[in-house]
Every structure is written in C-alpha cells, then in structure tokens.
Amino acid sequence: METKFEHLLISSHKADMIRHMKSHPEDFQEALQLALADKQPYSWRAAWVLWSCMDKNDRRLQQYIPKFIDILPERKESQQREFLMILQRMELNDDAEGKLFDVCTKLWTKLNHSASLRYNAFKMLAAISKKHPDFNNELESLMEPRYMESLSHGVKKSLYKCFQIQLPK
Template identity: 25%
Template sequence: MILKQQILKENSKSNTVKIADYIADDPDKFEELISLFLGNDYRVTQRASAVVSLCTSNHPQLITPHLKKVILNLKKDVNTAVKRNTVRLLQDIDIPNKLLGEAADICFKFLESKQEPIAVKAFSMTVLANICKKEPDLKRELQILIEDQLPTGSAGFKNRGNKVLKQIENY
C-alpha cells in the first residue's frame, strides 16, 4: 500500500480503518504515516490525523518516539482535524514528564480560545485533567477556565466540563 495514495483515495471511516489495519503495530509504517501527518499538504495532514489517532488508540507504543514532534506540531497553524485528533490521542496516553509543560500550555490555549471547536476544548480538558494528576498546582487554573465557560458553553462543553471538575476535585 502506498500510504499517501490511500489517504487521498477517500475520506471515510472505512478507509481510515483500512490504513490503520495495514500499519498495525509496525513502527516503520507508522513513521511513514507520521511524516505525512506532520507535512504541509492540508488534505493529507487532515486525513492522516484520523489514522494516527486510531493507530495510537490500537497501539499506544507507536506514538512514543514521535510524541515531542506531534505535540510541538500543535504550536503551528494546523487544521482543526489535526488539532482534534492530536489532542484526542493525548488524552489516552501517559505524557512523559519532560513534555507535560508543552502539552499543558497548548491545551490551556485551546481551552481559553473562543475560536476552538467544542471537541478540541473537550479533549483539551481531559488532557489537562490527566496532567493535573502529576501537577496538582494546575488544578485551580483548569477549574477557573472551565467554570468561567460553563454558563455559556454548549451541551458538550458542559457535560465534559462537569465531569472534569468532579474528576479533579480529588487531586
């Protein structure tokens, strides 16, 4: 399979699953996917982001050598799909201590932004809640940000926000 060609073939869940199944737990194939994901072609990065997220969900060890590049990629002007899928995968992995600060800064910016979609904000809340387990000093900042947005937040924001507030009470 030629990854770039397959990614561009169609934008569908079945194609995403097909590519993820092809990559399976092969680090070399995943590295090729990461290079497409971190590239400059809007459509390729957008579609590759869903595959990266699914591969990481199925085989979390694959993302480890690429985690720093993937997190720092969020500091660039990337499309919404890349943000959403990157933050989605970050909520399900153990972020190494040396990358916690970068991940927290990025997620706090996403959560503060009025332009970010609800999914990016919701996943950012979960990543930040997970970071608060290791860095409880951040708990108050997260709590304030969520509480400030709850009155005007969407149903999805309120749902995730209330869950995260309950979760961090115990930290």
C-alpha cells in the first residue's frame, strides 16, 4: 500500500514537494530510505526531492555516502543521476572519492547512457580530479572524441567548461 509520502511524490509538483519537506522534516528519513531503495517510481523521485531540499554536506546524509556509492551502479539511470547530484553536494573522503571515480568512469564510458547521467558523472570526475590532480591524465583520456561525439554542443561546452579548456572547433 502506498504511503502518504509516496503518494505526494507521484502526485505533486516539485515546489509542493519541497514545501512539504520544509514543513514536515520528519519525512526526511522516509525520503532517504525511499531514495536508497529500489522502489520505482518513488525511489528516483525521493532522491530528486532530497537533492532539492538538502543542505550542502547535509549531516543527515553523511553516514549514507558509502551506501549511495555502493548501490549507484545497480540503480536505473534516473536514480543514478539524482545520486550523483546528491553526492556532488557532499564532502567525500579519499576512499569514497576513489570508489566514486571508478563508478563515474564506468557511467561516463557507457555511450548508451543518457546525456544527463553522463554529464553528471563527468562533473563528479572533474570535481574529484580538481582535488586529486593525479587523476587529470585519466580525465583527459575520457574526453576523447569517441566519448564526446554523441553529446549535444551545449553539453560538450559545459563539460569543457568543467575542465576549463577550450571547446575544439
């Protein structure tokens, strides 16, 4: 049976969901558990709501960082994208960054994945590389034309901006 919060996730507009979360902080835990679950269509929407109403480096999410990273490869693309957007707003330790770099590399190199998922995977790769310059060579190799060709000009431009290099003509 659908919970009240699950019903809200599939029947409300984003602004209404965010308003609800602000006025009902007790639902944050249910949103978190749903986000981590594989219960569609609720799980990706719960992750979407979490990302939209969380604080930067939200203390309520810190202990779940390893779980987000561990289950990231197993989830559907929409949920993966939202997990990456959550993780982009969290401070990660070196171990988490290493694992996430590997996961994001796999997501980025799967050319059949949606542009939005690949874009967020690359943003995460760029952020990790900024902290760990030893990853820069690997990141540069991930910008080879074969990985970029299927992306729109706008997405390519954003990705090059992430790495602060000129878009090739």
